[in-house]
Amino acid sequence: MDKTGEMYFINGPVVKAKKMTGFMMHEMVLVGNVKLTGEIISLEGDDATIQVYEETTGLKPGEPVSGTGDLLSVTLGPGLIGSVFDGIQRPLDVLKAQSGDFLERGVIANALDMKKAWDVQMPNVKNGDQVVGGQVIATVKETSSVIHKIMIPPSISGIAQNVKSSGKYTIDTSLMTVTSDDGDHEIKLYQRWPVRIPRPYIERLAPKEPLVTGIRVIDTLFPISKGGTAAIPGGFGTGKTVVQHQLAKWADADVIIYIGCGERGNEMTEVLEEFPQLIDPRNGKPLMERTILIANTSNMPVSAREASIYTGITMAEYFRDMGYNVALMADSTSRWAEALREISGRLEEMPAEEGFPPYLASRIGDFYERAGRAKVIGDDQRIGSVSVIGAVSPPGGDFSEPVTTGTKRFIRCFWELDRQLANARHHPSINWLDSYSEYTSELKAWVSKNVDEKFYNMRDRFMQILTEDDTLQQIIKLVGEDVLPDGQKLIVRVANMIKVGYLQQDAFSDVDSNCQLKKQDEMLKIILNYYDRANKLVSKGVVVSEVLDDDIVNTIMRMKENIPNDKIEAFKDVETKINEFFDQLDKKYQVSVEA
Amino acid sequence: MPAKEYVGLSQINGPLIFIQKPTNVGYNEVVEIMIRNEKRLGQVVQISDQMAMIQVFEGTNGLTIDKTRVKFLGKPLMIKVSDEMLGRIFNGIGQPIDNGPEILTGDSRDMNGSPINPVSRMYPRNFIQTGISAIDALMTLIRGQKLPIFSGNGLPHNRIAVQITKQAKLKGEEAGNFAIVFAAMGIKHDEANFIRESLEQSGAIKNTIMFLNLADDPAIERIATPRVALTAAEYLAFDKNLHVLVLLTDMTNYCEALRELATARGEVPSRKGYPGYLYSDLASVYERAGMIKDRNGSITQIPILSMPNDDITHPIPDLTGYITEGQIVLNRDLNRKGIYPPIGVLQSLSRLMKDGIGKGYTRDDHPHVSSQLFASYSRVQEVKALASIIGEEELTDSDKSYLRFGEAFENEFLKQGEDEDRSIEETLDLGWKLLGYLPKIELTRVSEKEIADHYKEIKEI
Numbered sequence A: 001m002d003k004t005g006e007m008y009f010i011n012g013p014v015v016k017a018k019k020m021t022g023f024m025m026h027e028m029v030l031v032g033n034v035k036l037t038g039e040i041i042s043l044e045g046d047d048a049t050i051q052v053y054e055e056t057t058g059l060k061p062g063e064p065v066s067g068t069g070d071l072l073s074v075t076l077g078p079g080l081i082g083s084v085f086d087g088i089q090r091p092l093d094v095l096k097a098q099s100g101d102f103l104e105r106g107v108i109a110n111a112l113d114m115k116k117a118w119d120v121q122m123p124n125v126k127n128g129d130q131v132v133g134g135q136v137i138a139t140v141k142e143t144s145s146v147i148h149k150i151m152i153p154p155s156i157s158g159i160a161q162n163v164k165s166s167g168k169y170t171i172d173t174s175l176m177t178v179t180s181d182d183g184d185h186e187i188k189l190y191q192r193w194p195v196r197i198p199r200p201y202i203e204r205l206a207p208k209e210p211l212v213t214g215i216r217v218i219d220t221l222f223p224i225s226k227g228g229t230a231a232i233p234g235g236f237g238t239g240k241t242v243v244q245h246q247l248a249k250w251a252d253a254d255v256i257i258y259i260g261c262g263e264r265g266n267e268m269t270e271v272l273e274e275f276p277q278l279i280d281p282r283n284g285k286p287l288m289e290r291t292i293l294i295a296n297t298s299n300m301p302v303s304a305r306e307a308s309i310y311t312g313i314t315m316a317e318y319f320r321d322m323g324y325n326v327a328l329m330a331d332s333t334s335r336w337a338e339a340l341r342e343i344s345g346r347l348e349e350m351p352a353e354e355g356f357p358p359y360l361a362s363r364i365g366d367f368y369e370r371a372g373r374a375k376v377i378g379d380d381q382r383i384g385s386v387s388v389i390g391a392v393s394p395p396g397g398d399f400s401e402p403v404t405t406g407t408k409r410f411i412r413c414f415w416e417l418d419r420q421l422a423n424a425r426h427h428p429s430i431n432w433l434d435s436y437s438e439y440t441s442e443l444k445a446w447v448s449k450n451v452d453e454k455f456y457n458m459r460d461r462f463m464q465i466l467t468e469d470d471t472l473q474q475i476i477k478l479v480g481e482d483v484l485p486d487g488q489k490l491i492v493r494v495a496n497m498i499k500v501g502y503l504q505q506d507a508f509s510d511v512d513s514n515c516q517l518k519k520q521d522e523m524l525k526i527i528l529n530y531y532d533r534a535n536k537l538v539s540k541g542v543v544v545s546e547v548l549d550d551d552i553v554n555t556i557m558r559m560k561e562n563i564p565n566d567k568i569e570a571f572k573d574v575e576t577k578i579n580e581f582f583d584q585l586d587k588k589y590q591v592s593v594e595a
Numbered sequence B: 001m002p003a004k005e006y007v008g009l010s011q012i013n014g015p016l017i018f019i020q021k022p023t024n025v026g027y028n029e030v031v032e033i034m035i036r037n038e039k040r041l042g043q044v045v046q047i048s049d050q051m052a053m054i055q056v057f058e059g060t061n062g063l064t065i066d067k068t069r070v071k072f073l074g075k076p077l078m079i080k081v082s083d084e085m086l087g088r089i090f091n092g093i094g095q096p097i098d099n100g101p102e103i104l105t106g107d108s109r110d111m112n113g114s115p116i117n118p119v120s121r122m123y124p125r126n127f128i129q130t131g132i133s134a135i136d137a138l139m140t141l142i143r144g145q146k147l148p149i150f151s152g153n154g155l156p157h158n159r160i161a162v163q164i165t166k167q168a169k170l171k172g173e174e175a176g177n178f179a180i181v182f183a184a185m186g187i188k189h190d191e192a193n194f195i196r197e198s199l200e201q202s203g204a205i206k207n208t209i210m211f212l213n214l215a216d217d218p219a220i221e222r223i224a225t226p227r228v229a230l231t232a233a234e235y236l237a238f239d240k241n242l243h244v245l246v247l248l249t250d251m252t253n254y255c256e257a258l259r260e261l262a263t264a265r266g267e268v269p270s271r272k273g274y275p276g277y278l279y280s281d282l283a284s285v286y287e288r289a290g291m292i293k294d295r296n297g298s299i300t301q302i303p304i305l306s307m308p309n310d311d312i313t314h315p316i317p318d319l320t321g322y323i324t325e326g327q328i329v330l331n332r333d334l335n336r337k338g339i340y341p342p343i344g345v346l347q348s349l350s351r352l353m354k355d356g357i358g359k360g361y362t363r364d365d366h367p368h369v370s371s372q373l374f375a376s377y378s379r380v381q382e383v384k385a386l387a388s389i390i391g392e393e394e395l396t397d398s399d400k401s402y403l404r405f406g407e408a409f410e411n412e413f414l415k416q417g418e419d420e421d422r423s424i425e426e427t428l429d430l431g432w433k434l435l436g437y438l439p440k441i442e443l444t445r446v447s448e449k450e451i452a453d454h455y456k457e458i459k460e461i
């Protein structure tokens, strides 16, 4: 039964084998005497090319390659949340228990704990009931934040038999047998799914609700929807990882999947040390209780890096199918693209731009298309979403390179990180002129209803001020600020207030790290009220220095740090203070206050 | 199993030799190459049932097709590690060159190491005081960090590296509490001598292991040098619980050797002829830094590289910056102005400082002061650009104060002596003093309380 071929060529992570007739494309195989995990990436005649997910040192021509009969797949079931996996879903703590602090090769480990007994609730299905793919047949409280819904795997439907009652079961337990046309299926607490194939859904739905991130420049200026896609391109040190970490902390998603794809080991350690301590603002539980980490760091095998984003997105789809809003961060998709390039180079494929294979853009597209908001399969009209946020690391910080341009075609939010801003330590360094979001019109209804009707109006006014400021800055660079008329000076000063007092947001501040929409709304109002009242005076000929009172400016600049999310009412005081200041000026210059 | 010996090669091409129909040869295994009475080392870099491709560390000069003998050793390149290595000097592949004895005792380790399991890592948080204000305040070095120096020809990176090795200490500890592993790749004899003599003078040499591949040594050997050095460093750090400071210089020469090899192999190049896997390759070197839970030692890496044409977007500094935990960028204009150390602070960064400074680590005000100094110095650049167009006299008063701040920042804060060892408190106080040149309303990064505690406006003279 077991098929076996013979290796005849080894070059880094790429090996070739002969006598491979009968193996499947993308079949998972075990390579060499040490049984390294690999995947078939091309078949030609009797030969196969295999990418190996572990270091190939010591492999010899003549050693065997054996089949598993399975496509490269992940195991989906209780135990995912809170785990740290490598790119092919081996749990890193299990690897550590088996081989110590340094990763060894050829270690086989179950993705999920097979021994742990879970408390399974099975209230609904009875013997003889008809069940369909996607139907929820049981629930498990996986962590304090996540109820895991056990679903019938997508392709199965039929009559339920041997239905167990609620109880404590390990994930290998058969909860019921489903009899269908093609035979009987045991339904366990877990299912397997091939990572390169998207899980099915009934229907894609339009974006409706924002994914609230707590980052002002994103939520206000360039919002992303639940089920949306965004790219964060930026040179090294511009803040991609910090933005991704912030999203993982504060985004209002039910489940977070964070993929460290070819980046630093310490950045994963940081999440591991921090998240159990941090509190999820939605429910007061530790953040780790809704998080899955996939860590394939830069020094881990390059082909597992290629697999890691598929492993991640398949898990995301699985939780989407339960009806959850899932947010997936991939840091960095460029490392994934480079892994493709490296494999392609070793296959001696004809390169397109900068050595990347010609199918780069279509692979990027396939990945981002797995995001979305959808009516999921099953019997109860659940809606779930997968939002995908990918970091892009362009060589030399040059955004015209293939991965950035390829990504731009498939995403709808572009948060461009700016080297100049990062050097000046203006963080997040998201450029407010070149970034964009295509979701604003779709999200307007929700924000108007749930936050403030005027929110997006105020947002548009911010954008207008920033755009005018940009024009004025060109003039200032040539002749200095002094020659501008007072009305324009005011715009420059208010733009500065927006940049320093609003857009800039310290991720490590106790108060300001996460800024909720209500607070954003109050801050927008304060700044625009200041601008309107100041502008009225200045346009009546009052000199601009009169309205640029140190104390007032200082109050506005510092309100983000002085007023926490749970003391929103304090903005009233700021408003009163500003209004009193202007009332006085109005009186002094006898400008009438209109309603 | 006795190692099989082959006589004769099928091809020699640049640093590569080829052997036909090898049997029982593994990928990456090490190879002994004999010509006349000379022995060289090589490594299998591609293998098929038809052909083994071998890179020769010492180069292929003088090898012949017919007389060269090749022996496959059946294991990757191993080096012996032991305490006896401290105080000793080795070549780029770990053979003694100081006329001392071979290292006989100790473990044999694969020079490629193995990746640290991310769940085994401990996040580094301990502040190392280097005594250099720019570094300590603005791009703080943390124990277990990889923080490279991006330099250029003729800039004083070696002097800075030496000053760091001499002065580095944790708060409340003595300086010199480090073992040093020094790996030289293709640098000039003078440079290597300067570093060795400085370590001798400070007495650190007895706690130092040197691996020297100099400019006139074989280029391909350089590919092994940082790996050999880090294998020794890992032994000292994780077996012997020492804090190890690893200097790797010059990574640019390392990368060029890698390019030479890739070209000889006929690989598809990516940018500037460097191989597509340069990122992964560099990561396999740089990621061998850090700390591990339940082990007391650490590896702090200071790689040095010269930016070709001072271009920070060149693939070598670029990919390095994407992997390391920040960078110290040297600046030619500052150097020309006679400022030592000529650190271009705006382009420099320490990614780990956020968790190793401030309350309980350095001083409460440190995070905000550093942020303020960055922001203000960045504004100085804009004001200077404006002044060069409209003239200084035309600047607003606020802008003029920035010019004075900028001047003082470069001459008092950045500039210091090669033996001047400033404590973090002195450094932060100095920062506050200079912020006194700026009007209070400009200081938006520091809190009102910090202003009340530390700020003193310097009125115009």
Ligand SMILES: Nc1ncnc2c1ncn2[C@@H]1O[C@H](COP(=O)(O)OP(=O)(O)O)[C@@H](O)[C@H]1O
Pocket: A234, A235, A236, A237, A238, A239, A240, A241, A242, A243, A427, A428, A429, A505, A506, A507, A508, B349, B350, B351, B352, B354
């Ligand atoms: N929002 C932020 N607030 C404060 N500091 C930030 C922020 N974003 C980035 N930084 C600073 O910039 C550094 C580099 O950010 P990082 O996300 O690691 O960059 P990248 O991933 O783009 O290389 C961080 O170590 C931190 O010091």
Ligand SMILES: [Mg+2]
Pocket: A240, A241, A242, A263, A331
């Ligand atoms: Mg990053």
